[in-house]
Amino acid sequence: MNDTICAIATKLGIGAISIIRVSGKDAIQKVNTIFKGKNLEKVESHTIHYGFIMRENEIIDEVLISVMKAPRTFTREDVVEINCHGGILTTQKVLERLLSIGIRLAEPGEFTKRAFLNGRIDLSQAEAIMELIESKNEKTRKIALSSLRGSTSQLVKEFREKLKMIIASIEVNIDYPEYHDIEQMTKDKLLILLNELTEKLEEIIIHSKNHQLLKNGIQTAIVGRPNVGKSSILNHFLEEEKAIVTSIAGTTRDIVEGEIQLGNLTLQMMDTAGIRDTNDVVEKIGVEKSKQLLKEASLVLYVLDRSNSMSEDEKKLLDTLNKDKTIIVLNKSDIPAKIMREDISFPHVVYTTTQTLEGLQELKQEILKMFEQEELEEEDQRIFLNTRQVHLAEKASELLEEVKKSLQKGIELDMISFDLKEILDTLGMITGDTYQDEILDTLFANFCVGK
Numbered sequence: 013m014n015d016t017i018c019a020i021a022t023k024l025g026i027g028a029i030s031i032i033r034v035s036g037k038d039a040i041q042k043v044n045t046i047f048k049g050k051n052l053e054k055v056e057s058h059t060i061h062y063g064f065i066m067r068e069n070e071i072i073d074e075v076l077i078s079v080m081k082a083p084r085t086f087t088r089e090d091v092v093e094i095n096c097h098g099g100i101l102t103t104q105k106v107l108e109r110l111l112s113i114g115i116r117l118a119e120p121g122e123f124t125k126r127a128f129l130n131g132r133i134d135l136s137q138a139e140a141i142m143e144l145i146e147s148k149n150e151k152t153r154k155i156a157l158s159s160l161r162g163s164t165s166q167l168v169k170e171f172r173e174k175l176k177m178i179i180a181s182i183e184v185n186i187d188y189p190e191y192h193d194i195e196q197m198t199k200d201k202l203l204i205l206l207n208e209l210t211e212k213l214e215e216i217i218i219h220s221k222n223h224q225l226l227k228n229g230i231q232t233a234i235v236g237r238p239n240v241g242k243s244s245i246l247n248h249f250l251e252e253e254k255a256i257v258t259s260i261a262g263t264t265r266d267i268v269e270g271e272i273q274l275g276n277l278t279l280q281m282m283d284t285a286g287i288r289d290t291n292d293v294v295e296k297i298g299v300e301k302s303k304q305l306l307k308e309a310s311l312v313l314y315v316l317d318r319s320n321s322m323s324e325d326e327k328k329l330l331d332t333l334n335k336d337k338t339i340i341v342l343n344k345s346d347i348p349a350k351i352m353r354e355d356i357s358f359p360h361v362v363y364t365t366t367q368t369l370e371g372l373q374e375l376k377q378e379i380l381k382m383f384e385q386e387e388l389e390e391e392d393q394r395i396f397l398n399t400r401q402v403h404l405a406e407k408a409s410e411l412l413e414e415v416k417k418s419l420q421k422g423i424e425l426d427m428i429s430f431d432l433k434e435i436l437d438t439l440g441m442i443t444g445d446t447y448q449d450e451i452l453d454t455l456f457a458n459f460c461v462g463k
Contacts, residue, residue: 013129016042018110019118019462020103027098032106033462034092034115035123040079042113043092047077052092057081065094065106072105073097087123088130121459125452128444135444135455136164136397142459143227143397151276152227158393164401167216167394168443171209171408175436178205182429199419202428206419210412217405220396225310229271229278230383233305236315237326241343244366245315245375246270246283275380279311311379312338318363319347322355335359339378345371400455401442408438 016036022029034043044052048071049063058080065072078093085091096106111117128138140159147153159165181197234242250270269282284305306312312333316322322330335358342351345363353361362378364371396402415431440446 013126015116016114017118017122018107018115019123020107021093021462022098024100024103025098026100030096030098030103030106032094032096032103032110033118033123034094034110035085035087035089035118035126036115037082037089039090039092039115040081042115043077043094043110045113046109047075049077052077052079055079057084065096065109067109067112072109073102075106083130086132087126088132089126118461119456120461121456121463124459124463125456128452134165135447136168136401136442137162138444139398139401139455140164141463145460145463147227148229148278149226149273149276152223155223155393155395156397159395159397163394164397165443167396168439171213172436172439172445174205174209175432175439178202179429179432179436182425182432197425199425202425203416203419206412206416210409210416213405213409213412216395217402217409220402220405223395223397224399224402225383226276226278229280230311231305231309232279232281232311232313232379233309234281234283234313234315235306235329236341237317237323240315240317241341241364241366242283242313242315245313245341245343245364245372246281248366248369248372249279249281249376274376277380277383279379282309306333310337311382313341313375314338315341315343316351317344318342318349318351319344321350330356333358337382339375339382341375396442404438404442408435411435411438 014037016034016038018032018034021031021033024030040052046066047063048066050061052061055061056079059078061077061079063075063077065075073096076095078091078095080091080093082088082090094106096102107117124133124138124141127133128135137160140156143156144153144160147156178197182202234245236242249272269280272279272281282305314330314333316326338358339360339362340356340358342349342353342356342361342363343366346365346368360378360382362371362375364375366372396405411431411434415428415435418428418431437446441451444452
């Protein structure tokens with residue numbers, strides 16, 4: 013934390029401008045020693061200055077330098093940003109000059125880590141920065157921005173304040189039993205309060221997991237027996253000939269993957285090997301992969317050839333599928349049908365003809381209908397933003413359930429108070445009110461350099 017650090021803050025490559033960020037107590041003084049222009053140590057904060065980065069009498073680059081003085085900066089340290097010409101060589105030369113005067117190259121996420129350690133942001137806001145950078149659709153971007161502005165922090169704060177009040181009430185009753193004007197915290201009252209907390213926490217965990225689905229992409233498995241049109245559907249969604257399409261059964265022998273954006277949904281689409289009994293060793297491996305993928309997928313497109321009656325294997329597979337996450341695609345609907353709608357007891361059924369692309373737009377709409385549910389549309393964007401936060405929230409919820417069981421077993425309130433403090437600390441780890449150094453090291457190591 014005492015070092016002055018620097019890093020390239022823009023993507024390295026050919027471009028109009030590159031920005032190199034410097035932060036630390038000596039940032040302004042050190043950069044001033046290699047800058048030909050105004051004396052940066054005497055300029056006003058949050059001002060920009062024209063000049064040159066020098067190596068003795070040699071000009072390295074013509075630059076604009078932004079000077080931002082502590083504490084009104086991202087890291088709450090003095091910060092200098094050097095706007096130099098874009099391009100790999102020029103940017104590297106300016107960076108090398110900074111390193112030559114004793115400024116250290118920043119580690120991944122070190123600027124954000126300093127912002128956290130200096131109290132500029134909490135841990136959930138730090139994570140929101142990377143979530144914002146990595147957003148793939150408008151909805152995840154808005155939620156990340158909301159968290160960066162403190163929505164997750166406020167959510168956790170509210171839970172922790174309620175827990176603190178409960179703990180304080182228990183301890184006052186234990187330490188000062190002679191004060192009769194203090195409201196008595198009974199086991200029944202405590203159970204009501206804990207039920208309210210658990211119910212609210214579980215509700216937000218569900219919303220948070222739905223966000224994870226939006227953010228990480230919905231694993232979508234296209235399954236069915238060979239030659240029913242699975243690869244044609246994949247190719248249409250991806251708008252490229254990703255999978256080979258022939259009239260020969262068993263053409264697809266391995267998983268063919270691709271990613272598409274559908275409204276606010278990211279679909280990780282996987283065309284699987286046709287599921288059937290086969291003696292072909294390679295195809296058999298592909299079939300086993302397909303069956304495994306069925307268990308892991310969040311969305312299954314089960315394609316049936318409507319012009320042929322369902323085989324026994326198809327009927328068996330149909331019985332194993334989760335109706336809430338499966339769309340039955342009745343393909344080849346331009347040919348006289350042998351499979352009727354009444355034969356399918358699933359709520360989501362779409363008719364398609366992959367030869368003419370008929371019905372494929374309706375299939376996309378059905379997918380949107382399945383996943384754009386009310387809980388994903390709510391205006392309240394206060395959720396747990398990533399897997400780490402959700403895991404801690406789930407742990408807190410499990411601990412709350414254990415406390416309620418202890419109450420029902422007759423455990424004394426002074427012992428319950430210790431368990432509630434553990435829940436308080438668990439929730440505190442979401443925002444960094446409580447944390448361990450190794451957790452911080454792991455978390456910020458996943459950030460990009462310069463952020």
